[in-house]
Amino acid sequence: FGAGLLDALAQVAVDGQPVLLVAYDSEYPEPLRAKRDTPDCAGVAMLLTPSPSGALGQLTVAPTTDAAEALADASLDALRQAIPAMRALPLLRHMARGQAGEAVLDYLAPMQLRAAWTPC
Structure with missing residues (x-):
């Protein structure tokens, strides 16, 4: 999820156009399944725009070496x-609650992404 988020935000910044970020995972075929067993299908989508007009909030992302944020709910x-794709869950929690906050998302160890969300 982190790589897609960075790429989408870069496209918004460079092109000045909205970008639909869609991250989806399903069961992988062999031989990938032997290396990463995906227990279920899941996806997330975000429309990222350069303009705050009509937006639900503002998202900023920066690299960090802080540990990725675990969720209190063990199942989630x-x-x-x-x-x-579900690496987005800590960020989605803030969005769904309509609360400002930061979430540290998994990326490429040792780097993670600090995503700050501010609702409009």
């Missing part, structure tokens, strides 16, 4: 760890 955290 297991999904976050097992399904790459």
Whole structure:
């Protein structure tokens, strides 16, 4: 999820156009399945725009070496760890609650992404 988020935000910044970020994972075929067993299908989508007009909030992302944020709910955290698209769950929690906050998302160790969300 982190790589797609960075790429989508870069496209918004460079092109000045909205970008639909869609991250989806399903069961992988062999031989990938032997290396990463995905327990279920899951996806997330975000429309990222350069303009705050009509937006639900503002998202900023920066690299960090802080540990990725675990979720208090063990079942949701297991999904976050097992399904790459669900690495968005800590950020989605803030969005769904309509609360400002930061979430540290998994990326490429040792680097993670600090995503700050501010609702409009």
